[in-house]
Structures are given as C-alpha cells and as structure tokens.
Amino acid sequence: MSRTLTGVGVSPGAGYGPAYVVGDAVPPPPPGERHGGDAGAETGRALRALERVAADLQELGEHAGGEGRDVLEAQAMMARDPDLGDEVARLVRAGSSAARAVYEGFGGYRRMLAAAGGYLAARVADLDDVRDRVIAVLAGRPVSRVPAGAAEPYVLVARDLAPADTVLLSPDTVAAFVTEEGGPTSHTAIIARAMGVPAVVACPGAAAVPAGVPVLVDGTSGRVRLEPSAEELAGARRADTARRALLARATGPGATSDGHAVPLLANIGGPKDVAGALEHGAEGVGLYRTELLFLGRAQAPSVEEQEAAYRRVLEAFPGRQVIVRTLDAGADKPLAFLPPPGEEPNPALGERGARLLRLHPEVLAAQLTALARAAAGSSARLAVMAPMVSTAEEAAWFAAACRKAGLPSAGIMIEVPSAALRAADLAAEADFFSVGTNDLAQYAFAADRQVGALTALHDPWQPALLDLVAAAVAGAAGRGRPCGVCGEAAADPVLACVLVGLGATSLSMGASALPAVRAALARHSLEQCVLAARAARSAASPAEARTAARAHLPGVADQGL
CATH class of the missing domain: 3.20.20.60 (Phosphoenolpyruvate-binding domains)
Structure with missing residues (x-):
C-alpha cells in the first residue's frame, strides 16, 4: 500500500509509534442458538449483562466529562431501555440463548432507528456498540477493543472507534489515532480534540495498515506516513515541539495582534x-x-x-x-x-x-x-x-x-x-x-x-x-x-x-x-483576519477557502496549524 495516506485532520499535533490495529467487532451469535432449558436463569444472565454495560458506560462518561459524558450516558440509556429488556426476556422464553436474544432484541431497535432517518438513524452505530458490549460480557470476552496498557506509545488504527473506546485513550500511551470512517464533527473527533490527542479520520485505507508498522500522524494536515524516514520524523518532532512552546507562551485574554x-x-x-x-x-x-x-x-x-x-x-x-x-x-x-x-x-x-x-x-x-x-x-x-x-x-x-x-x-x-x-x-x-x-x-x-x-x-x-x-x-x-x-x-x-x-x-x-x-x-x-474572511467567502470550495484564508494569515504556518 502507499506509504502516505490522507484523511481529515481533526486534532492538531504530531504523533508517532507502531500501529495498533483494532480488529472487527464481536461476531454475532449463530442464528437459532438456544439456551439449555432454564429460561429464568438465562433471562437473568441477559439482564445482568445489560445492566453491567449500562453501568460501565455511565462510569466511563463520568470519567470523560464534557462531550464524552453526553454520548456515553445516551448509550447507557439504550442498554437500560425497559422495552428492550422485555423483548430480550420474551426471546429467551421462546428458547433463544441470552446472547442471541440480545442480538435479535437490538436488531428490532436497529431497524426502527435506521428507518427513522436523521439523527436517530445516526444512532445505529452507537446501538451496535452497546449490543456488542453486552454480547461480549455474556461470552466472557474483553468488552473494549483498545489495549489496556502498552510499554510504549502507539498509534491506534481502526475502521472506526466507538465513543466508549475513545474515552479510554490516554495521551500518555496513545500517540495518535487514525480511523477510516468518521468526520470532523463525529463523536470520536470531538472527544479526541478534548483530550488533545492528534487524530485523523475519514482516512481511506487506514483499516489495511499492517499491525506494528511505524506510523507518523499529522493531525493538522491529515497526512498519515507509514515507515517515515529519520529525517521526516525529526522534522515532525521539531515542528511539534515549536508548536507546543508557542502555545505555552500564549496566555492572557484573547485578542488580535x-x-x-x-x-x-x-x-x-x-x-x-x-x-x-x-x-x-x-x-x-x-x-x-x-x-x-x-x-x-x-x-x-x-x-x-x-x-x-x-x-x-x-x-x-x-x-x-x-x-x-x-x-x-x-x-x-x-x-x-x-x-x-x-x-x-x-x-x-x-x-x-x-x-x-x-x-x-x-x-x-x-x-x-x-x-x-x-x-x-x-x-x-x-x-x-x-x-x-x-x-x-x-x-x-x-x-x-x-x-x-x-x-x-x-x-x-x-x-x-x-x-x-x-x-x-x-x-x-x-x-x-x-x-x-x-x-x-x-x-x-x-x-x-x-x-x-x-x-x-x-x-x-x-x-x-x-x-x-x-x-x-x-x-x-x-x-x-x-x-x-x-x-x-x-x-x-x-x-x-x-x-x-x-x-x-x-x-x-x-x-x-x-x-x-x-x-x-x-x-x-484584525485587518488580516478581515482579509482572510473575505478571501474565504470568495472561494468556491472548502479547500480553496482554507488556502485563500491562509494566504492572509502567515503566522499559522509558523505554528504548524
């Protein structure tokens, strides 16, 4: 694959480390999977798993604060929906295993949300994440797909990341993350900015990055460089150090020059x-x-x-x-x-x-x-x-x-x-x-x-x-x-x-x-800002607007913005 991938930079800064590639979601339980005959015990298992996931999501939200808390508390509400619990119990009484009942119970809600369109259709991915977490609990598998710890900083690479996984990231162990899907206003992008972790989303080919390959991520430009040279890495680190020093000196009330x-x-x-x-x-x-x-x-x-x-x-x-x-x-x-x-x-x-x-x-x-x-x-x-x-x-x-x-x-x-x-x-x-x-x-x-x-x-x-x-x-x-x-x-x-x-x-x-x-x-x-605004509005596309504005704002290049 190409040594350079390009996506949308959503959280500025440079991050470098080996790629930790997140695998696919929990596989669905087989169709027709049935429990051993004790419907009461199996129902209890399913409902306890739903509540455990809800409690975990709520706890993660409290830890995350801000946008993360909003997103995760909404997911916790999904797991605690009483109608969902009733549907899961009904399916277990009909013979389905706890995992299959959860999968099918969520499936009904999934179809309703997808058909509703708009905001509710966009919640399908969040619903799938809750479902997979409950099934993972029932199967005794790890709930999160992100690593619990690492000896050195790594770049997290995935097709997409669930909000509950994103809030687990720490800038002490995650140098950056790259996703093939998502956008600048997606939940994970917003949380990444709040954490200050460099991030690139909507990056075609990201999911195919080989595990362990060294990756240099530019969260400003959206460039993702595989196996960067020593010179490329040194240049990125110098620019990031200069940028951080400049930000540290920026204090006091907001004002133009x-x-x-x-x-x-x-x-x-x-x-x-x-x-x-x-x-x-x-x-x-x-x-x-x-x-x-x-x-x-x-x-x-x-x-x-x-x-x-x-x-x-x-x-x-x-x-x-x-x-x-x-x-x-x-x-x-x-x-x-x-x-x-x-x-x-x-x-x-x-x-x-x-x-x-x-x-x-x-x-x-x-x-x-x-x-x-x-x-x-x-x-x-x-x-x-x-x-x-x-x-x-x-x-x-x-x-x-x-x-x-x-x-x-x-x-x-x-x-x-x-x-x-x-x-x-x-x-x-x-x-x-x-x-x-x-x-x-x-x-x-x-x-x-x-x-x-x-x-x-x-x-x-x-x-x-x-x-x-x-x-x-x-x-x-x-x-x-x-x-x-x-x-x-x-x-x-x-x-x-x-x-x-x-x-x-x-x-x-x-x-x-x-x-x-x-x-x-x-x-x-202020005059430079006014000229930049006029130039941006005169452009025909977002890329042209950004380029036109930068021409009137020479200081942004010095900051690596």
Whole structure:
C-alpha cells in the first residue's frame, strides 16, 4: 500500500509509534442458538449483562466529562431501555440463548432507528456498540477493543472507534489515532480534540495498515506516513515541539495582534468540566450544555438540584460571562420523563430544542427559576440562550420567559438557516446570538452530521456556511447585539481568525483548543483576519477557502496549524 495516506485532520499535533490495529467487532451469535432449558436463569444472565454495560458506560462518561459524558450516558440509556429488556426476556422464553436474544432484541431497535432517518438513524452505530458490549460480557470476552496498557506509545488504527473506546485513550500511551470512517464533527473527533490527542479520520485505507508498522500522524494536515524516514520524523518532532512552546507562551485574554479583544470561552457540560476550562485560560463559559442534568432520568431534576449545579459553575467565574443553553432535547436526546412526540418521519426536523420547551413550559419555567436563584448573589454575568430558534416570534417568546423569571439577558442559538437569514428581525427580540456551526451546517446542506458519507458537506470551511455566519453577525451588529460562535468551527485556529474577520464578537470551544486559538489570534491583526474572511467567502470550495484564508494569515504556518 502507499506509504502516505490522507484523511481529515481533526486534532492538531504530531504523533508517532507502531500501529495498533483494532480488529472487527464481536461476531454475532449463530442464528437459532438456544439456551439449555432454564429460561429464568438465562433471562437473568441477559439482564445482568445489560445492566453491567449500562453501568460501565455511565462510569466511563463520568470519567470523560464534557462531550464524552453526553454520548456515553445516551448509550447507557439504550442498554437500560425497559422495552428492550422485555423483548430480550420474551426471546429467551421462546428458547433463544441470552446472547442471541440480545442480538435479535437490538436488531428490532436497529431497524426502527435506521428507518427513522436523521439523527436517530445516526444512532445505529452507537446501538451496535452497546449490543456488542453486552454480547461480549455474556461470552466472557474483553468488552473494549483498545489495549489496556502498552510499554510504549502507539498509534491506534481502526475502521472506526466507538465513543466508549475513545474515552479510554490516554495521551500518555496513545500517540495518535487514525480511523477510516468518521468526520470532523463525529463523536470520536470531538472527544479526541478534548483530550488533545492528534487524530485523523475519514482516512481511506487506514483499516489495511499492517499491525506494528511505524506510523507518523499529522493531525493538522491529515497526512498519515507509514515507515517515515529519520529525517521526516525529526522534522515532525521539531515542528511539534515549536508548536507546543508557542502555545505555552500564549496566555492572557484573547485578542488580535493590534489589540482587538476577542473573549475566548469554554464549552462545558457541567461543573466537572470547570477545572479544565480554567486550566486552559477560559475567560468564561460560552456554552453550558444543561441537558446532561436531564438525560437518563425517570423524573426531571428538581429546581434545587439544578440550582446547585448552576451555582457551582457561576462561582468558578466571578465577574465573567457564563452563557447557559436551556435544555436541548428531542431527536437523538429523548427524555424518559416527557411523553414522546407524535410520529416524526424525521426527528431532526421535529419537536426538539425550543419547540419541545414550548410544549412543556413547566420544564422551562423550572430551569429558568433555578438559573435565577443560582445567579442571585453571584458576580458572574449570567446569560441564557435557547436552542433551535427559527423565527422572531420564537425569540420573543423565549425572551419574555426569561424576563418573567428575572433573568436580564436572553439570547438564542443560530442553528437554523432561517434564523441566520433573518437575523436582524431576531436581534430585535434577543439580547445576543451564539452561532452553532455544527447544526447550522446540517440544516443548510440537508446533511446529517453523523453520517460519514456526508463528511464533506460538514467541512466548516464551506463558503455557504461562512455566508450564513456572516449574515447572522451582520444582523446582530445592525441592532447593536453581540454574536459569538460556539460550534466546533471556533476550535480551528485558522478558521477562528476568519470568524473574527467576519465579525464574531467571541469564540467558545472545547477547553483544550483555547491555547492554539489564542496563539493564532495573537499573531494576526484584525485587518488580516478581515482579509482572510473575505478571501474565504470568495472561494468556491472548502479547500480553496482554507488556502485563500491562509494566504492572509502567515503566522499559522509558523505554528504548524
């Protein structure tokens, strides 16, 4: 095979080591496999395996924090679904072995999700991972396919990695990882960036890399070099050392080289993520994903429980801004304590985000009450925003709800093209905007962000996506409203400069990305950022946009970005 493979770099840096190639998933139990006759004992075995996997996933999520916790808790919910347990028990009573009953029970759910399309269809891979883990427990096989330990750093290579495997990776033992599937907004890519592990995804031929072959991974360019020469390895190490030294020197508030302030904020999922945000110099919180308080529960968290969680975050950022997103549920994040919506052929286009909150005003009222109580006596500058707002009328409704609760700053997420195109109308109702580039791309290009085949349409350098961001920023500016960006695009140091050039007033990202973005801004003037943004929007493709922007940002080459 070729000595050089090319994929999509999703986590910067250079990693080198022997390839550890992850094998295929657990083989399915044979059709017709039956148990020995004790249906009660076999049912108990199956249900205990389901619960063990659920508990393991939940524990892994607590360890991972942030995006990882969100993903893994959703998987734990799959394993604990009571209807699934009932179906498995029924199949065992009919004679199937525990493993075969689990396989067939998950198969029914798998077909339903695949037929649903959108977000739910994208959950098939997560469902398969849970299924395989349960079958592995029943077979007495290792649950994880990643190595438990290694004498030297290695490069993990796979067709794809389950989120639960990805969070087990440690930068002390994993030099980098490469996957043949996935995309820049996939779960594993997001978790890799949060860990700071160099990573390349959507890399054709990766699964065929021979085990043990030395591999050099460039998580910035997406190049994967097999058996690199001594000169190539030395050059990569020098560049990576220089890059790390530059990032270590990048401290203080975010600003361009000519002093234009750009607050650099952190995306968090709860109080456990605060330490990492502070460690990387976050100037506040740009996106607090509150749904982690609600997922996997039979009842909604009480006002008191919510208040305590919110207060812990506010107290960690005295005098600084903390932007909280209200509950973002529906589609791929169903809530057990809320009745499911009616039949939705495409849940991603159904009752989710702000639409779901309007159907259940008591849930929103409790959350806003908890936020107002948590803010009382705190010096942090609390702002609250609603997800999936499409119209000025929805923005006005949310702002009124916040005012009623005593919250002074009510904003909205710009995730739907209609909101970006009519931003001036929405800005008349909302106090601020925050652009969620992940969902904005999904809806702009009619491309589910979890479908690997559509990765190219989710490239945040897509000129059409930049046009929508520019429209949102302009609409906000016309009303004197700030407009930040909290999607994954803000974590790209080069694209961060472009977003500032478009007029973004703040950038929020996973904490580990903050140093690189801070360093990139510090090496370029606002004028350079504006010129880079114009050049990117004038391009006809993402690759051309990236190249055109870099021509106006000479400092990024010095950083290896």
